[in-house]
Amino acid sequence: MATALESRPLADDVEQTLIQLDADYSTIYGPDLTSWSRGVRGEFFELQRSRRTMDRETHPLHPRKASASRRRRHCKQLPWRIHAVAPGAVTVLLTPVWTDVHGPMERVFVVTARDAEGRHLKLPRGGSRQIAALVQGAFPAADWNQPETWRADGNRLTTWQQRRGA
Known part of the structure; x- marks a missing residue:
């Protein structure tokens, strides 16, 4: 099986974009960054940050790369940690939502916790x-692009299935 190789890595494109941005600002406002107004500097740094994270999520797919023993400990302590944030939670639904409120697309999780009733x-x-980070740390292999349900009774994570009919 052959792997297609890109002619230019993405990092090179990002670097070229940052170099061009720096050249454009230096041409307009001068080479000395300290002489720029505070607003211009803030805009420049914000544009740099957005260009660096353009094709990368703010929160990676697998947020923690931990050893097996660390993951087992996260999983074992998960019910206690979730109950510290949401006392009485028996079921937790984590729904990924993609938003671009702060610039580039970012995945955030909407968490719904329910009690026994x-x-x-x-x-x-x-x-x-906080709950999303805890559950992702305990179950890094889950598909976080779909809604997931955590249940306290078995400390397990399942893909959420919407009920149909009736």
Whole structure:
């Protein structure tokens, strides 16, 4: 099986884009960065950051590269850690949402936690992000482009299936 090789790696394209951006700003505002106004410097640095992360997610597909023993410990402590964020959570649904509010497309997770009776639990500020990071760390091999459901009774993760009919 043959592998197609790109003629120019993506890193070279990004580097060329950054060099061109630097040249454009230097031509207009001068070579001395310290003489630029604060707004221009902020815009320049923001453009640099967006060009660097143009084709890369802010949160990688597998957020943690941990040893097997570390992953087992994450998995074993997961119910306790989730209950610290969302007390009484029995089922947690993690839904990936792609957004471009802050520039390049970014994947964030909307987390819905429910108790034993099926009532929705209110999460504290930053709770969705925190629970998503915990579950991703415990189950790095899961497909995080689809909604996933974590259940406390067996400490297992399954792909969410939408009920159809009726």
